Amino acid sequence: MFVKQLTIFVENKFGRIADILDILGKNHIDIRALSIADTSEYGLMRMIVSDPSAAKTLLREAGIIVKITDAIAVPLDHTPGGLSRIMEILRGGGISVSYLYAFVGMYGNDAVVVLKTDKPEETVTLLSQNGITPLGNV
Amino acid sequence: MIYNPQIEQMPRDELKKLQSALLIKQVERMYERVECFRNRMDLNGVKPSHIKSIDDLHLLPFSYKKDLRDYYPYGLFAEPMENIVRLHASSGTTGKQIVVGYTRNDLDNWSGTIARSLSAAGADKNTFLQNAFGYGFFTGGLGIHDGATKIGATLIPIAAGNTQRQITTMVDFGSTMITCTPSYAMYLAEAIEEMGVRDKIKLKAGIFGAEPWSEDMRHAIESKLGIKAYDIYGLSEIQGPGVAYECEYQCGMHICEDLFVAEIIDPDTGEVLPEGSTGELVFTTLAKEGFPVIRYRTRDICSLIYEPCRCGRTHIRMNKPTGRSDDMLIIRGVNVFPSQIEEVLLKVGGDITPNYQIIVDRVNNTDTFDINVEMSDAFLHDEVRSIERLEKSIVDELRSVLGIGVKVHLVNPKSITRSEGKAKRVIDNRKI
Numbered sequence: 001m002f003v004k005q006l007t008i009f010v011e012n013k014f015g016r017i018a019d020i021l022d023i024l025g026k027n028h029i030d031i032r033a034l035s036i037a038d039t040s041e042y043g044l045m046r047m048i049v050s051d052p053s054a055a056k057t058l059l060r061e062a063g064i065i066v067k068i069t070d071a072i073a074v075p076l077d078h079t080p081g082g083l084s085r086i087m088e089i090l091r092g093g094g095i096s097v098s099y100l101y102a103f104v105g106m107y108g109n110d111a112v113v114v115l116k117t118d119k120p121e122e123t124v125t126l127l128s129q130n131g132i133t134p135l136g137n138v
Numbered sequence: 139m140i141y142n143p144q145i146e147q148m149p150r151d152e153l154k155k156l157q158s159a160l161l162i163k164q165v166e167r168m169y170e171r172v173e174c175f176r177n178r179m180d181l182n183g184v185k186p187s188h189i190k191s192i193d194d195l196h197l198l199p200f201s202y203k204k205d206l207r208d209y210y211p212y213g214l215f216a217e218p219m220e221n222i223v224r225l226h227a228s229s230g231t232t233g234k235q236i237v238v239g240y241t242r243n244d245l246d247n248w249s250g251t252i253a254r255s256l257s258a259a260g261a262d263k264n265t266f267l268q269n270a271f272g273y274g275f276f277t278g279g280l281g282i283h284d285g286a287t288k289i290g291a292t293l294i295p296i297a298a299g300n301t302q303r304q305i306t307t308m309v310d311f312g313s314t315m316i317t318c319t320p321s322y323a324m325y326l327a328e329a330i331e332e333m334g335v336r337d338k339i340k341l342k343a344g345i346f347g348a349e350p351w352s353e354d355m356r357h358a359i360e361s362k363l364g365i366k367a368y369d370i371y372g373l374s375e376i377q378g379p380g381v382a383y384e385c386e387y388q389c390g391m392h393i394c395e396d397l398f399v400a401e402i403i404d405p406d407t408g409e410v411l412p413e414g415s416t417g418e419l420v421f422t423t424l425a426k427e428g429f430p431v432i433r434y435r436t437r438d439i440c441s442l443i444y445e446p447c448r449c450g451r452t453h454i455r456m457n458k459p460t461g462r463s464d465d466m467l468i469i470r471g472v473n474v475f476p477s478q479i480e481e482v483l484l485k486v487g488g489d490i491t492p493n494y495q496i497i498v499d500r501v502n503n504t505d506t507f508d509i510n511v512e513m514s515d516a517f518l519h520d521e522v523r524s525i526e527r528l529e530k531s532i533v534d535e536l537r538s539v540l541g542i543g544v545k546v547h548l549v550n551p552k553s554i555t556r557s558e559g560k561a562k563r564v565i566d567n568r569k570i
């Protein structure tokens with residue numbers, strides 16, 4: 001019901017993101033979804049990958065600070081208003097979203113939204129009750 | 139002008155007699171009243187009766203800044219609290235502040251030394267003295283304040299900060315002397331230039347202290363403001379400003395030797411060094427009642443000048459301290475120890491001290507203070523706001539411990555320069 005998400009600290013330094021992607025690419029780790037949150041001083045890279053724990057080990061060995069956290073991945077209907085319906089459900093349940101990022105083609109051709117809320121367990125239950133089943137790692 | 143000729147020009151043999159008599163009394167008194175001192179004397183097998191003159195000073199045990207923390211708050215006071223009329227506090231080597239106390243006589247002696255300092259810089263009852271040192275726990279503001287009142291100068295207790303108001307006041311009230319930190323004097327000088335009011339100010343002299351400054355800085359302040367810039371020395375553990383001050387010849391600071399005895403020691407061995415050597419400055423307070431100290435290790439590195447001064451004062455002079463025998467930094471006039479920063483990071487980081495580096499610089503005559511903290515698992519979070527909250531808590535905690543603002547930057551692990559495997563903790567780029 002949760003997906004394992006990597007969070008990576010990215011110092012504002014030329015070529016830093018390229019370095020990280022290079023390590024993952026060389027080791028055949030597939031990136032399913034990716035987002036970067038940037039501040040004036042540093043960035044946070046969040047990603048869903050094919051093998052989170054292998055990725056974590058590899059990045060760590062390269063001196064990169066990385067953490068695995070749980071996120072919720074929800075498939076989206078290919079119909080207009082798909083994401084907005086999910087947001088409505090969460091709002092109805094009094095759940096706030098900390099961040100989200102969407103990706104097409106994460107699982108086949110469907111769109112998927114990765115999100116983090118203030119009440120992860122409740123979010124999963126609430127979505128399931130509404131016929132939306134969060135995805136796990138594949 | 140010499141404020142107290144009888145004392146300031148006392149022949150040296152007479153001065154020595156006075157010092158001896160005061161030391162004997164002080165040691166007896168402290169042995170009786172200050173447990174920490176008594177224990178150290180006993181440990182060294184020294185009795186008050188062994189002290190027969192000022193020449194026996196070297197027999198006495200040292201005291202340290204750490205003592206003020208160990209016996210916090212009043213454990214080193216030599217008078218009951220009912221006789222203490224003032225407390226001053228400053229930052230210690232760790233998060234905890236340190237406190238010193240003064241009796242009425244202590245305040246009187248203190249203002250006497252400030253009166254000497256102000257007079258030596260040319261102040262008298264016709265002087266309009268703009269006191270731009272910080273007021274409050276810091277000894278600068280109130281120290282100068284009482285001394286100015288003693289000589290009858292017209293005191294303008296404006297306190298530190300608010301440059302616009304400083305300059306307006308200087309122009310409108312006709313200030314002829316200013317007291318503040320040297321870096322603030324530079325800052326003011328430039329602001330005066332920018333505002334184009336240099337010809338409207340009447341300043342003739344300034345007394346600057348509480349942070350290190352160089353001869354170059356003195357010349358810059360003097361030429362920019364068209365004044366004479368005098369140095370003053372002091373620390374709250376000894377008294378505050380006025381422990382030593384410059385005369386019109388500006389060739390080292392005369393130590394108020396009737397109240398404070400200076401020694402220069404080797405900071406590693408504790409040996410007293412021969413006259414004229416450079417080493418750690420150590421002070422003994424001869425007449426302090428509330429918070430007396432014997433052989434207090436200031437950690438300031440300097441030398442003493444024994445040659446008579448052309449001004450006629452007989453008290454020896456100390457050169458400007460050139461450094462420290464510990465890792466203390468003076469940033470914006472505030473004492474900062476790396477150990478204080480470590481303590482905060484430890485507290486915030488959940489018992490792991492991350493690698494950090496302090497970077498100090500001086501931009502537009504103001505010290506900048508930045509701390510790079512290496513990112514670690516303990517600090518990483520998938521939400522930016524959580525990391526920001528953590529950064530803010532470090533900044534807030536440091537501000538409350540140190541009393542000055544600091545910028546914190548999270549950097550990549552292993553990015554802080556190391557030499558011989560040890561991270562270089564402090565980078566001080568200031569050219570003073």
Ligand SMILES: [Zn+2]
Nearest residue numbers: 385447449451
């Ligand atoms: Zn002199």
